[in-house]
Amino acid sequence: MYFYAYAASQLPTGILLDSLGLALYGSIGFAIAAIGSLIVAFAPTITLVLVGRFLIGFGCGAAFISTQKFIARYLPLRLSAIATGAVLVIGNVGSLYAQYPMVFMAKSLGVRVALAHLALYLGIPALMLPILIGKDGEGSFSERLRETLRSIPKIARDKHTIGVLLSMALAYSTILLLQVIVLRDFLIDKLGLSIARASMLATAFSLGLMTGQLTVGILSDRVVKARKPFAAATHAALSISALYLLTQPGSETEAVLVALLMGLGAAGQMVTVPMAREPWPPSLAASSFSIANMSTFVAAALLQNAAPYILRGGHTRWNYPLVAATMVLLNIVGFFAVVFLTRETAKGSRRRGS
Numbered sequence: 001m002y003f004y005a006y007a008a009s010q011l012p013t014g015i016l017l018d019s020l021g022l023a024l025y026g027s028i029g030f031a032i033a034a035i036g037s038l039i040v041a042f043a044p045t046i047t048l049v050l051v052g053r054f055l056i057g058f059g060c061g062a063a064f065i066s067t068q069k070f071i072a073r074y075l076p077l078r079l080s081a082i083a084t085g086a087v088l089v090i091g092n093v094g095s096l097y098a099q100y101p102m103v104f105m106a107k108s109l110g111v112r113v114a115l116a117h118l119a120l121y122l123g124i125p126a127l128m129l130p131i132l133i134g135k136d137g138e139g140s141f142s143e144r145l146r147e148t149l150r151s152i153p154k155i156a157r158d159k160h161t162i163g164v165l166l167s168m169a170l171a172y173s174t175i176l177l178l179q180v181i182v183l184r185d186f187l188i189d190k191l192g193l194s195i196a197r198a199s200m201l202a203t204a205f206s207l208g209l210m211t212g213q214l215t216v217g218i219l220s221d222r223v224v225k226a227r228k229p230f231a232a233a234t235h236a237a238l239s240i241s242a243l244y245l246l247t248q249p250g251s252e253t254e255a256v257l258v259a260l261l262m263g264l265g266a267a268g269q270m271v272t273v274p275m276a277r278e279p280w281p282p283s284l285a286a287s288s289f290s291i292a293n294m295s296t297f298v299a300a301a302l303l304q305n306a307a308p309y310i311l312r313g314g315h316t317r318w319n320y321p322l323v324a325a326t327m328v329l330l331n332i333v334g335f336f337a338v339v340f341l342t343r344e345t346a347k348g349s350r351r352r353g354s
Contacts (some may be wrong), residue, residue, distance in 0.1 A: 003301035005057025029062020071287030085217025127320025163341025208263020237265030242327035278345035
C-alpha cells in the first residue's frame with residue numbers, strides 16, 4: 001500500500017510544489033503523513049491501518065521531492081549532487097533507525113507508542129517549513145499552475161526524461177531486489193545462517209550504499225563534474241553484483257565485504273536524481289523530478305508483488321540463477337538508456353551559481 005500511495009502521489013505532489021510553493025505544500029504533505037502515522041498507531045481495524053498507510057505514503061511523497069525543489073531553487077548547480085547525496089544518506093540513517101531502535105522501542109513501550117512517535121518527526125517539518133522558508137515562488141498560484149501544466153507534456157516526452165526514468169526504475173528495482181528481498185535469504189541458504197544473523201550481515205549493503213552516495217555526489221559535482229559516467233557505471237556494477245548470487249560464499253567475512261562493495265557500486269544511481277530536474281528551470285524542478293521518480297516506485301510496487309511468484313526457488317528461497325539473469329537484463333537496458341537517451345546535465349548551459 002505504501003509504495004502504491006507514494007507512486008500515486010508523485011505527479012500531483014510535483015505539480016503542487018511548483019505551483020503552491022515549497023513552504024505551503026511541503027508542510028501539507030508532512031502533515032498528511034503525520035496524521036497517517038497516528039491512524040496506523042491507534043487503528044482498531046485493518047481497514048484503518050490501510051487508510052493510514054496510504055496517507056503516510058501519499059504524504060511522504062512530498063518529503064523527497066521537497067528536498068529537490070529546495071536544492072534547485074536555493075543551491076548552485078555545483079552543489080546539486082552533493083546536497084542530494086547528503087539527503088539520501090540521512091534517509092538511509094532513517095532506514096537503519098527503523099530496523100533497530102524502533103524494534104527496541106516496540107518491545108519496551110509497545111508497538112502503538114513506537115508507531116505514534118513517528119508522527120513527531122513528521123509534524124516538526126510540517127510546522128517549521130513555513131517559518132523557515134516563508135513565501136517562495138513568483139506570480140499567483142493560478143499562473144504558476146498554468147505554467148506547470150503546460151510544461152508537463154514537454155518534460156514527459158523529452159528523450160532525456162525517458163532515459164532517466166528508465167535508469168531510475170531499473171536500477172532501483174535491482175537495488176530493492178538485493179537490499180530488501182534476496183540478499184538476506186541468499187546468506188541464509190548458502191551459509192546456513194539464522195534470519196537475525198543474515199539480516200545483520202546484509203546491512204553491509206546499506207552501509208556501502210550510504211557511504212557511496214555522498215562520495216559519488218562529491219565526485220560528480222567537484223571532481224569529474226559529470227553525471228552520466230556514474231549512472232552508466234552503476235548499471236555495470238549492479239550486473240556484476242548479480243553474478244555473486246551464482247556463487248557459494250566462502251565465509252561470513254567474504255559475504256560482508258562483497259555486500260559492502262555491492263552497496264558502493266549501487267551508490268552511483270543517486271546522480272539520476274539531479275539529472276531528472278537539472279535540464280529544467282527551478283520553477284519546474286518538482287514536476288520534472290516527480291515524473292521520473294514516479295516510475296521508480298511503480299517499479300518497486302510491481303516488483304514487490306511479482307517477485308515471490310516469478311523468482312521463487314524450489315529447494316532454496318529464491319531461484320538465484322533466474323534472479324541474477326533478471327538483474328543483468330534490467331541493467332543492460334538501464335545502461336543503454338543512460339548512454340543513448342540521457343544528456344549530461346552537470347555541464348549544461350543553465351549552470352546556476354558556478
